[in-house]
Amino acid sequence: MxxxxxxxxxxxxxxxxxxxxxxxxxxxxxxxxxxxxxxxxxxxxxxxxxxxxxxxxxxxSTSYTPPEDIEERNHAVDRNHREAMRTMLPFALLIFVFLLLVFRGVNGSFGMRADHGTSQVLDCHEGGRHIRVEEGETCWAIAQSHSLGVEELLGLEGNEDVDCNRLRVGQAMCVPV
Structure with a gap:
């Protein structure tokens, strides 16, 4: 009731x-x-x-509306639209920042490759050179293409920070010449 x-x-x-x-x-x-x-x-x-x-x-009411009235109504609608946008802007900004932080937390790099725009400098041992990991490559495939085992590849100077479980496209690695 x-x-x-x-x-x-x-x-x-x-x-x-x-x-x-x-x-x-x-x-x-x-x-x-x-x-x-x-x-x-x-x-x-x-x-x-x-x-x-x-x-x-x-x-x-007649369907005829003088043009002055139409213009006046259009200006009123524009003013109301601007006021509404001004009211909603802080909330939209908060949502944008929140989503940006979520993507940053999930991706770690705002959707770009981690090394994009920065050059990762590796100090490869003498007789070694650095390569960039390409899409679809694994530590095992890189080691096999250079006649090495995975443990030998990871043991090379400059590969101390390489984690085969978290290999990223564009990541630099040292390989023998």
């Missing part, structure tokens, strides 16, 4: 002597009768708005 069920009936909302007697679904108008028997209609879609005598039509 609702909180204000005693206010659901018409006697609390209508003037003394007025009674709602019908509803026309086609025109969406309620019909009321006063104490003298006069009939009144509500505005379309309004249950308790202004009442007017039944049978009298309200003048319909």
């Amino acid at each position: 609702g909180r204000f069920t005693d206010m659901d009936d018409d006697e609390h909302r209508l003037p003394e002597g007025m009674q709602r007697i019908g509803y026309d679904a086609d025109t969406q108008r309620y019909t009321f009768r006063d104490a003298n028997g006069n009939l009144f209609e509500s505005e379309p879609g309004s249950r308790y708005g202004e009442l007017r005598p039944a049978g009298f039509e309200t003048p319909q």
Whole structure:
């Protein structure tokens, strides 16, 4: 049961002597009768708005709108749009920063390759050179292509920080010449 069920009936909302007697679904108008028997209609879609005598039509607005009014309305809409954007901007900025931090935490590099834009300097031993890991390569494939085992590849000077389980595209590694 609702909180204000005693206010659901018409006697609390209508003037003394007025009674709602019908509803026309086609025109969406309620019909009321006063104490003298006069009939009144509500505005379309309004249950308790202004009442007017039944049978009298309200003048319909013309479809012609002067250009000055249109321009005035356009300026009002633009002002409201700017105010709404100004209100929403701090929240959008917070969401953007939050998503940026989430991507940073998940990816570790904002979606770019970790070595993109920076040159990783390796000090390979004499007789060695550095290569960049390409997509699809593994430590085993790199070691086999240079006639080494994985342990020998990781044991070369300059490969101390290489973790084969976390090998990234573009990562530098030392290999023998």
